[in-house]
Amino acid sequence: MKLATLHTARGPRVVAMTDDDRHVDLNLVDSSLPTSLRALLALEGGLTRAAAALANAPDEAVAEGKLLAPIPDPGKVICIGLNYRDHAEETNSPIPSEPVVFGKFGNTIRGPEATVTLPAVSEQVDYEAELVVVIGRTGKNVAEADAMNHVAGYMNGNDVSARDWQKGRPGEQWLLGKTPDGFAPTGPFLLSADEAGDPHDWPVKLELNGRTMQDGSTADFLFTLPQIVAHLTKIMTLEPGDLIFTGTPAGVGAARKPPAWITDGSETAVTIGPLGTLRTRFVAE
Numbered sequence: 001m002k003l004a005t006l007h008t009a010r011g012p013r014v015v016a017m018t019d020d021d022r023h024v025d026l027n028l029v030d031s032s033l034p035t036s037l038r039a040l041l042a043l044e045g046g047l048t049r050a051a052a053a054l055a056n057a058p059d060e061a062v063a064e065g066k067l068l069a070p071i072p073d074p075g076k077v078i079c080i081g082l083n084y085r086d087h088a089e090e091t092n093s094p095i096p097s098e099p100v101v102f103g104k105f106g107n108t109i110r111g112p113e114a115t116v117t118l119p120a121v122s123e124q125v126d127y128e129a130e131l132v133v134v135i136g137r138t139g140k141n142v143a144e145a146d147a148m149n150h151v152a153g154y155m156n157g158n159d160v161s162a163r164d165w166q167k168g169r170p171g172e173q174w175l176l177g178k179t180p181d182g183f184a185p186t187g188p189f190l191l192s193a194d195e196a197g198d199p200h201d202w203p204v205k206l207e208l209n210g211r212t213m214q215d216g217s218t219a220d221f222l223f224t225l226p227q228i229v230a231h232l233t234k235i236m237t238l239e240p241g242d243l244i245f246t247g248t249p250a251g252v253g254a255a256r257k258p259p260a261w262i263t264d265g266s267e268t269a270v271t272i273g274p275l276g277t278l279r280t281r282f283v284a285e
């Protein structure tokens with residue numbers, strides 16, 4: 001199932017996208033279903049009931065509106081860094097012995113087709129195509145063997161980064177470079193895990209203004225999704241609606257000569273496996 005959040009005349013609604021790109025308002029079909037995708041994921045059997053609603057949807061349940069981020073209000077936005085050898089090498093970073101972890105806040109979340117304002121204080125805004133994992137079940141101390149049972153589905157993501165606020169900062173902290181408003185676009189939809197299958201061999205592609213800049217594969221992960229989920233849950237409880245950005249392959253703007261920064265009027269397009277395309281426009285502040 002392709003699930004998304006649509007801003008309709010009735011407010012935000014969870015919709016299922018049909019193969020001909022119509023949006024079925026699941027709450028209109030089954031009014032006991034929550035209107036938030038995060039709440040639907042937290043509901044025991046929520047995805048099964050959503051599938052039943054989609055299967056029984058009358059034509060009147062088709063809704064019009066603007067797509068928002070599939071999960072507009074994630075509890076946590078966790079990011080894995082240096083999870084591709086070629087990206088670690090192009091940034092002269094050591095190959096990590098365990099997952100490198102950092103985070104983003106809710107202010108960074110944007111949907112497909114969003115316009116992101118570039119912070120006036122940065123001259124080095126960069127793109128990073130990433131597979132985003134959406135957690136569907138609460139878990140702490142999750143074993144690798146059980147980890148994929150905690151995954152609800154997948155989305156395209158762009159870990160937009162202000163390099164001049166990420167590198168060379170006191171305490172080697174990346175946070176300010178990773179958390180300007182809008183620096184975590186996701187979408188256009190969440191593909192449920194049952195339909196997605198195994199995501200460990202998906203192409204990861206990013207175009208900047210129509211030019212291919214990244215063309216990698218999740219087959220090159222240094223740490224697999226089960227390893228990442230097991231590692232994170234040693235420390236924290238993961239909950240339905242939490243997002244995990246799983247790292248970016250080589251080809252980022254900072255590693256190019258000359259560097260290829262995102263500037264006023266730029267557009268990025270992220271396409272990962274069967275997840276559609278996430279387009280983002282950027283304008284100057």
Ligand SMILES: NC(=O)N[C@@H](O)C(=O)O
Nearest residue numbers: 080081082083159247248
């Ligand atoms: N360089 C950098 O920030 N990289 C990370 O975000 C990553 O995805 O590897």
